[in-house]
Amino acid sequence: MSRRNPPLPPEGPEPPPTSEDEAVEIPVDGNLDLHLFQPRDVKELVTEYLWACRQKGVLDVRIIHGKGTGALRRTVHTLLPTLPEVAHFQTASEADGGWGATWVRLKPL
Template sequence: MLRRLREWLDRALSPPDLAGLDAPGAGPPEGAPEPPGDDDVVVMPIEDAIDLHTFAPRDVASVVEEYLHEAQLRGFREVRIIHGRGKGVQRRVVRAVLSRHPAVDGFRDAPASRGGWGATLVWLKPAGGDLAP
């Protein structure tokens, strides 16, 4: 058992074999989709919460603005934005967007059971009226 574990660890921790990566035919198979680039649009389902950990910090403000707009259009009245605790940088960015977004009726820290100060609960105005982000 110990021998098999060591063999597995040796394989898992050894550097990858990079030989032949530039050789013809070494890329993805014919017809495989290209990995998304920086300018590609990624479609995400609109749910009652969004976790911002998966987004680049430079995109957080625009992601939150668009998310709020779409959540309001879909009839959500309360959403949760998960920005994490860290040093509070993402939280400040999120709060700045929330304070000026026309869809927002109010917001506060989430209760401890829903993320505490690592998440913000947002109440949205009913759809209609000024929906521009």
């Protein structure tokens, strides 16, 4: 019969709990990688990010949605035509991510 050792106490203080609704600072540099976000947040995130880019004069934006099943790409491609600030969009070239990314051209202010 073997005895289990008691669990070791954690070293140092535990980090504070994080909230799923905690704000995340995203650089407004014309590249938005959706891999880091929940699918339910994509529509609001893309809308706000494109608004912020336009405010900063960043008119060419690459949205990285990944290849996967294509669900995020479809969500993005369904959303973009509804946004008045979008001049046009297209699938990225192979060098820029192929069908895993979309280039968006925004109308200037």
